[in-house]
Amino acid sequence: MVQFTNLRLSGFKSFVDPTDLVIEPGLTGVVGPNGCGKSNLVEAIRWVMGENSAKRMRGGEMDDVIFSGTASRPSRNLADVVMVLDNKDRSAPAQFNDSEQIEISRRINRGHGSTYRVNGKEVRARDVQLLFADVASGPHSTAMVSQGRVGALINAKPTQRRGLLEEAAGITGLHSRRHEAELRLRAAETNLERLDDVVITLEAQLQGLKKQARQATRYKNVNTQIRRLEAIALHLEALAIRQARIDAETAFAESERLVGEVSGKSAEAARMQADIASRLPALRQHEAEVAAALQRLLIDRDALQRDAERAESQMSQVRERLAQIGADRGRVNRMQEDAVEAESRLAAERKRLQDAEEAEKDQRSEAKADLDRARSEVEAKETELSALSQQVAGDDAKANALTRQIQSVSQRIERLKNDLARANEERGRLEASRPPQDQKTAVENAIA
Numbered sequence: 001m002v003q004f005t006n007l008r009l010s011g012f013k014s015f016v017d018p019t020d021l022v023i024e025p026g027l028t029g030v031v032g033p034n035g036c037g038k039s040n041l042v043e044a045i046r047w048v049m050g051e052n053s054a055k056r057m058r059g060g061e062m063d064d065v066i067f068s069g070t071a072s073r074p075s076r077n078l079a080d081v082v083m084v085l086d087n088k089d090r091s092a093p094a095q096f097n098d099s100e101q102i103e104i105s106r107r108i109n110r111g112h113g114s115t116y117r118v119n120g121k122e123v124r125a126r127d128v129q130l131l132f133a134d135v136a137s138g139p140h141s142t143a144m145v146s147q148g149r150v151g152a153l154i155n156a157k158p159t160q161r162r163g164l165l166e167e168a169a170g171i172t173g174l175h176s177r178r179h180e181a182e183l184r185l186r187a188a189e190t191n192l193e194r195l196d197d198v199v200i201t202l203e204a205q206l207q208g209l210k211k212q213a214r215q216a217t218r219y220k221n222v223n224t225q226i227r228r229l230e231a232i233a234l235h236l237e238a239l240a241i242r243q244a245r246i247d248a249e250t251a252f253a254e255s256e257r258l259v260g261e262v263s264g265k266s267a268e269a270a271r272m273q274a275d276i277a278s279r280l281p282a283l284r285q286h287e288a289e290v291a292a293a294l295q296r297l298l299i300d301r302d303a304l305q306r307d308a309e310r311a312e313s314q315m316s317q318v319r320e321r322l323a324q325i326g327a328d329r330g331r332v333n334r335m336q337e338d339a340v341e342a343e344s345r346l347a348a349e350r351k352r353l354q355d356a357e358e359a360e361k362d363q364r365s366e367a368k369a370d371l372d373r374a375r376s377e378v379e380a381k382e383t384e385l386s387a388l389s390q391q392v393a394g395d396d397a398k399a400n401a402l403t404r405q406i407q408s409v410s411q412r413i414e415r416l417k418n419d420l421a422r423a424n425e426e427r428g429r430l431e432a433s434r435p436p437q438d439q440k441t442a443v444e445n446a447i448a
Helices: 036-049 125-134 147-156 158-169 173-346 352-433 437-447
Strands: 003-010 021-022 079-086 101-109 113-120 122-123
Touching: 036 079, 036 125, 101 125, 113 125, 147 352, 173 437
Parallel strands: none
Antiparallel strands: 003 021, 003 079, 079 101, 101 113, 113 122
16 A cells, blocks of 8 residues: 655745655654644645645635745745655556655646646646545545544535545545546547537538539539630631731721821811911901991991981971061062052151051061071071081092992902802812721721
C-alpha cells in the first residue's frame, strides 16, 4: 500500500519559509497552540491532492493560499507544496509505477493559476485526483477526518455509507474512471449524433454537387461548342472586315478625290458668299437709311398736303370775302348813282338830302374803311398764298428728288436681289455637286 512519507511547503499560507514535514510509519501528530498552522498542514495536503474549492481552503479565491505578507515580511507571489509517497511495493497506478517514490507537487503563481507535476513531469489535475483515488485517498476522502465528520458518518445515508465502503475497498479510482469514461462515452455519443447530422448534410450537399458536376460538364461541352462557333464567326467576320477594308480604301481614295473637288468649289463658294456677306451689311444699312428717309418724306408730304388743304380753305374764305366786298362796292356805286339822281330830282328837299348825304357820307366812310381792311387782308392773304405756293413748289421739288432717290434705291435693291438669286443658284449647284450624305458617312467611317 502506498504511504505518505514527506510534505514540503514553501510560501503556502503561514509557511513562508521552506518547511519539511516528515510522516513516519505509525501515528504522526502535530501539537501546538491555536494559530500555529496545524489546519494549514491539513489544507496543504488537501490542496496538493487536487482541491479546487477556495471556500474549502478558507479563502475567497485560490490565490489566497499564497503568503500575503506581514508587517515585517513582504508578500509572496508563489506557493509550492510537494507530497512524497512511498511506492516500494509497486502498488501505484501503472503510469506512475516506475519508481519507488512518487513526488507530487502543486505550484501556484499569483494571477496565473496552478500547475501539477508528478516526478518532475507536468500532468493534469485530473491525473493527480485519479492517483489519490486509486490509493483510497483524495481531498474529499473519508480518511481525512475533520471536526464533525464522525457524527456525519454515523448519520450518513446509505448511499453515502456505500461511498465510504467503496473507498475502504479501494475502488474509488475505478468509480472515478468509470464516471470519466461515461462522460467520454456520452460525449462520443453526442459527437456520433452530430456526425450523423453532418453525414446527412454532406449527403444532401453531395447530391447537389453531383448535379452541379453534371451541369458543369454540360456547361463545359456547350462552352467548347460556343468557342468553336465563335472562332468560326470571328474568322468569317475577319474575312468580311478585310474585304470591307479593301472596299473602304477604294472608296476613301475616290472620296479624297471628290473631297478635293468639293473643297475647291466650296472654297470658291465660300469666297463669293463672304464677298456677298461683306456687302450685305452696307446695303442693309443703306436700305434702312433710305427707308427712314422715305418715311420722313412721306410724313413731310402728308404735312404739306394738310397745309395745302388749309391754304385752299383759307383761299376759298378769301374769295368769299372778296366776292362780298365786290357786292358791297357795287351796292355803294348804285347808292352813289341813286344819290346823284336824287340830288338832281330832289333839289327842293336839299336839307333833307343833305342830312341823308351826310348819313351817306358816314356810310361811305365806313364802307371805305371796310374796303381798305378787306384790301389789306386780301394783300396779306395773297402774300401768304405766294409763300405757300413757293413752299409747295419746294416740297414738290423735294418730293420729286426723293422719288428719284427711291427709284435709284429700288433699282439697287433689285440688282442686289438679282445678285443674291445668282449666289443662291450657284450655292444650289454646289450643293447638288456635293457627294450624298450616306456616301460621306461611309467614307468618314472607313477613314475612322
